[in-house]
Structures are given as structure tokens and as C-alpha cells.
Amino acid sequence: MKIIERYITRELLFPFIVVTVILIGLFVSFSVARFLTSAVTETLGTAAMFKLVGLKTIIALEVLVPIAFYVAVIYGLSRMNRDQEINVLRTAGYGDNRIIRTVFVIALPIAILSGILSVYARPWAYAESYIMDAQAEAELNTNRFQPGRFYGSEKSGRVIFIRGKDDLEKRMEGVFHYIRTTEDREIIISREGYQQPMTAEQWPHIELREGQIYRLSFDTVKDSAIRFEKMIYFNENDQAQNYRRKAASTRSLWDSEEPREIAELQWRLSRPVATVLLALIAVSFTRTAPRKDKTDRTFLVAALVFAVYYNLSGLAKTWVEQGVVAAMPGVWWVYGLLIIIVMLRLPELRSLLPAGKQ
Known part of the structure; x- marks a missing residue:
């Protein structure tokens, strides 16, 4: 040059x-x-x-x-x-x-x-x-919560409580999850929940075991209760596809x-x-x-x-x-x-x- x-x-x-x-x-x-x-x-x-x-x-x-x-x-x-x-x-x-x-x-x-x-x-x-x-x-995240405390979010209308947790196994014990929408209210109670490993293909999710789901509608006729042995709870939001x-x-x-x-x-x-x-x-x-x-x-x-x-x-x-x-x-x-x-x-x-x- x-x-x-x-x-x-x-x-x-x-x-x-x-x-x-x-x-x-x-x-x-x-x-x-x-x-x-x-x-x-x-x-x-x-x-x-x-x-x-x-x-x-x-x-x-x-x-x-x-x-x-x-x-x-x-x-x-x-x-x-x-x-x-x-x-x-x-x-x-x-x-x-x-x-x-x-x-x-x-x-x-x-x-x-x-x-x-x-x-x-x-x-x-x-x-x-x-x-x-x-x-x-993620709403349900073992890193976010301390046992024995209630956590609420005005943005999502959720209230979450866990009785205990194991950080090593990413396990939560005694999970209580409440969410309020314009149509109904949903309560999830689970004996334990496991946070699954995050990958680029899948948004964070929690595997809840042995629990019940209570859906309380403003129209009391539509109230329901569901018992489950295992349920996958996803935390995906609108940004996932983007x-x-x-x-x-x-x-x-x-x-x-x-x-x-x-x-x-x-x-x-x-x-x-x-x-x-x-x-x-x-x-x-x-x-x-x-x-x-x-x-x-x-x-x-x-x-x-x-x-x-x-x-x-x-x-x-x-x-x-x-x-x-x-x-x-x-x-x-x-x-x-x-x-x-x-x-x-x-x-x-x-x-x-x-x-x-x-």
C-alpha cells in the first residue's frame, strides 16, 4: 500500500x-x-x-x-x-x-x-x-422465589407461593399459583414442581406433579375442579416467536x-x-x-x-x-x-x- x-x-x-x-x-x-x-x-x-x-x-x-x-x-x-x-x-x-x-x-x-x-x-x-x-x-422460576413468601405481579395478575425448594434439583414443594383474568380465576395447587432445562427450541416450563386446578368463573355455574398427576406449565409470552x-x-x-x-x-x-x-x-x-x-x-x-x-x-x-x-x-x-x-x-x-x- x-x-x-x-x-x-x-x-x-x-x-x-x-x-x-x-x-x-x-x-x-x-x-x-x-x-x-x-x-x-x-x-x-x-x-x-x-x-x-x-x-x-x-x-x-x-x-x-x-x-x-x-x-x-x-x-x-x-x-x-x-x-x-x-x-x-x-x-x-x-x-x-x-x-x-x-x-x-x-x-x-x-x-x-x-x-x-x-x-x-x-x-x-x-x-x-x-x-x-x-x-x-418466567413466572414460575425456582431462582426467583424464597420459601414461605407470597409473590404477586400486578402486570400478570398472578400470586405465587411455595412452601419449600431445592435449588440443586430445581424442585419446588407445595406450589400455590393464583391468576385472575377478566373472565375467571384459576388456582393451581401442586405437591411439587420441577423446573425443566431451558433450550433454544423451547420456552421455560415447569412440570407440576400431583395437584388440582380450580377454575372459578364469575358465572358460578361454570366453576370446575380438575385433578392431575402431571401438568406442564409453560411461561411462553408473545415475544417467543420473534x-x-x-x-x-x-x-x-x-x-x-x-x-x-x-x-x-x-x-x-x-x-x-x-x-x-x-x-x-x-x-x-x-x-x-x-x-x-x-x-x-x-x-x-x-x-x-x-x-x-x-x-x-x-x-x-x-x-x-x-x-x-x-x-x-x-x-x-x-x-x-x-x-x-x-x-x-x-x-x-x-x-x-x-x-x-x-
């Missing part, structure tokens, strides 16, 4: 690393603060909470990496422009097309990293966090015709494309006169452009999930718009295309 290319690479990669670290720090701080106010720390413990924060950070990296490089390109080239270094390079014969080519070459490995995070690391992290989230949110789709392997999504899974697959595959296109758009924002006030305005406009792009990409994904937009064009129309913007703002790119070679 020539001296100028090495210099530009250093000027872009250093702020990229700094911005990435700052964004990760902010995300981790926010996540820790949020989990400390939730049931995660109480239920799973501090060590598990930090593991969950790490998994959430891996998930967020697919978005944080393109943002960081986008900001790094704008900052690095704007600084060079403000210090007249861009003009010096042009005078030396290092034109704008070569600067664009250099940024593109730098963006490629970062785009590959973004793709790996999205296609492989993100599903794995979702699968792991899926398990931990489910364990923390988590499973995000935790599914990319290979399994590839064979699916379900709109939600198609949207998830296209979102993963679009991350490298977004990284490169955003980097090229960032180059176009540095084409201003080397003055501080214009540089500040550049960052403001760039932030607005990224906000519009991010909201459009999320909207495109939602449309595919809901079947409003077919699998083709799917989410790709957003990136078609980005390509048009890049070609309009960077006419030098035409000379880099195969048809433009002499």
Missing part, C-alpha cells in the same frame, strides 16, 4: 475504533442501567446479567459498526479537508476518484465484519439471550417462504451493503469548503441523512414482515435509493466502473 493510502487508512481507522468504543460504552451503560431495574439481576444474578449485556452488545454491533465507520469517514476526511490536506493531495495528482477508491477498499473488510456479525454472531447471541431472557421472565426467528440460522431462513423470516434474512444480508454505501455517502459530505461552520453543518446533515436511512430500512423490513411488500424488491429498494444518491453525489464513481475504463 502506498504512503498516501496508508495515511488515509490511518486517518479513518483511528476515529472508527474510537467511535466504536464510545458507542459500545454507551450501549453497555444503558443496558446495565436497564437490567438493574428489571428482574434479571434478582433472578439470574449479577454475573448472568453481565453475560446478557455482552450478548446484547454483540447483537447491536451489526448496527454500531456501520454507524461508527460512517462517522469516521466524515470526521477523518473533513479534518483533512479543513487542514487543506485534500487540496494538497489533489495538487499532487491524487484526485477525488482515488480517494473514493481508497475509502471503498477500507470499507470492504469492515463490511465483511458487519456481515459476519449479522449472519453468524447475531443469531447465536439472540439464541443465548433468548434463553436467559426467558429464564428471567426471538426464535431472530435466533434461527441463516441457512434455515434461506429456505423459508414465511414473510417474517424473509425479512429477517434480507436484513442480515443487507448489513454489508449498507456499510459500503453509507461510507461512500459519507465521502460526499466532505466536499465542502474548509471552514469550521460548514463542517459543523456537514455533521448535522449527515446525522439527518442517517436517521432517514435507518428509519426507512426499519420500515422496509416491517413492510416485508407484514406482506405489504413482496420478497422482491423486499428491503432492497432502500439500498437502490442509496445507490442512486451515491451515483448522483459522487460522479467520479462512473470512471471506476468497468464500462468507464479506457
Whole structure:
């Protein structure tokens, strides 16, 4: 690599690393603060909470990496422009097309990293966090309760009491479970209950043994009592299917015709494309006169452009999930718009295309 290319690479990669670290720090701080106010720390413990924060950070990296490089390109080239270094390079014969080519070459490995995070690391992290989230949110959870105390939830309308428990065997003794709905009330009394191991395929569940179920309706005619030897009590909620789709392997999504899974697959595959296109758009924002006030305005406009792009990409994904937009064009129309913007703002790119070679 020539001296100028090495210099530009250093000027872009250093702020990229700094911005990435700052964004990760902010995300981790926010996540820790949020989990400390939730049931995660109480239920799973501090060590598990930090593991969950790490998994959430891996998930967020697919978005944080393109943002960081986008900001790094704008900052690095704007600084060079403000210090007249861009003009010096042009005078030396290092034109704008070569600067664009250099940024593109730098963006490629970062785009590959973004793709790996999205296609492989993100599903794995979702699968792991899926398990931990489910364990923390489970209504019947041996880690959550102490014997001899009543636990109530205004959100779910449940009251739970256990007479004793064995943490080693994940066993609860003397289980009392009460839930109130708009239609009836249900009471479950069980001699013992066992918390079954959590897997990525199955939401947390408790196996209750030797008990009775009493359903008390507001219409007393419909009251009922059921005796059981064994009952599986699931804690699944509305987020289960969403988590499973995000935790599914990319290979399994590839064979699916379900709109939600198609949207998830296209979102993963679009991350490298977004990284490169955003980097090229960032180059176009540095084409201003080397003055501080214009540089500040550049960052403001760039932030607005990224906000519009991010909201459009999320909207495109939602449309595919809901079947409003077919699998083709799917989410790709957003990136078609980005390509048009890049070609309009960077006419030098035409000379880099195969048809433009002499």
C-alpha cells in the first residue's frame, strides 16, 4: 500500500475504533442501567446479567459498526479537508476518484465484519439471550422465589407461593399459583414442581406433579375442579416467536417462504451493503469548503441523512414482515435509493466502473 493510502487508512481507522468504543460504552451503560431495574439481576444474578449485556452488545454491533465507520469517514476526511490536506493531495495528482477508491477498499473488510456479525454472531447471541431472557421472565422460576413468601405481579395478575425448594434439583414443594383474568380465576395447587432445562427450541416450563386446578368463573355455574398427576406449565409470552426467528440460522431462513423470516434474512444480508454505501455517502459530505461552520453543518446533515436511512430500512423490513411488500424488491429498494444518491453525489464513481475504463 502506498504512503498516501496508508495515511488515509490511518486517518479513518483511528476515529472508527474510537467511535466504536464510545458507542459500545454507551450501549453497555444503558443496558446495565436497564437490567438493574428489571428482574434479571434478582433472578439470574449479577454475573448472568453481565453475560446478557455482552450478548446484547454483540447483537447491536451489526448496527454500531456501520454507524461508527460512517462517522469516521466524515470526521477523518473533513479534518483533512479543513487542514487543506485534500487540496494538497489533489495538487499532487491524487484526485477525488482515488480517494473514493481508497475509502471503498477500507470499507470492504469492515463490511465483511458487519456481515459476519449479522449472519453468524447475531443469531447465536439472540439464541443465548433468548434463553436467559426467558429464564428471567418466567413466572414460575425456582431462582426467583424464597420459601414461605407470597409473590404477586400486578402486570400478570398472578400470586405465587411455595412452601419449600431445592435449588440443586430445581424442585419446588407445595406450589400455590393464583391468576385472575377478566373472565375467571384459576388456582393451581401442586405437591411439587420441577423446573425443566431451558433450550433454544423451547420456552421455560415447569412440570407440576400431583395437584388440582380450580377454575372459578364469575358465572358460578361454570366453576370446575380438575385433578392431575402431571401438568406442564409453560411461561411462553408473545415475544417467543420473534426471538426464535431472530435466533434461527441463516441457512434455515434461506429456505423459508414465511414473510417474517424473509425479512429477517434480507436484513442480515443487507448489513454489508449498507456499510459500503453509507461510507461512500459519507465521502460526499466532505466536499465542502474548509471552514469550521460548514463542517459543523456537514455533521448535522449527515446525522439527518442517517436517521432517514435507518428509519426507512426499519420500515422496509416491517413492510416485508407484514406482506405489504413482496420478497422482491423486499428491503432492497432502500439500498437502490442509496445507490442512486451515491451515483448522483459522487460522479467520479462512473470512471471506476468497468464500462468507464479506457
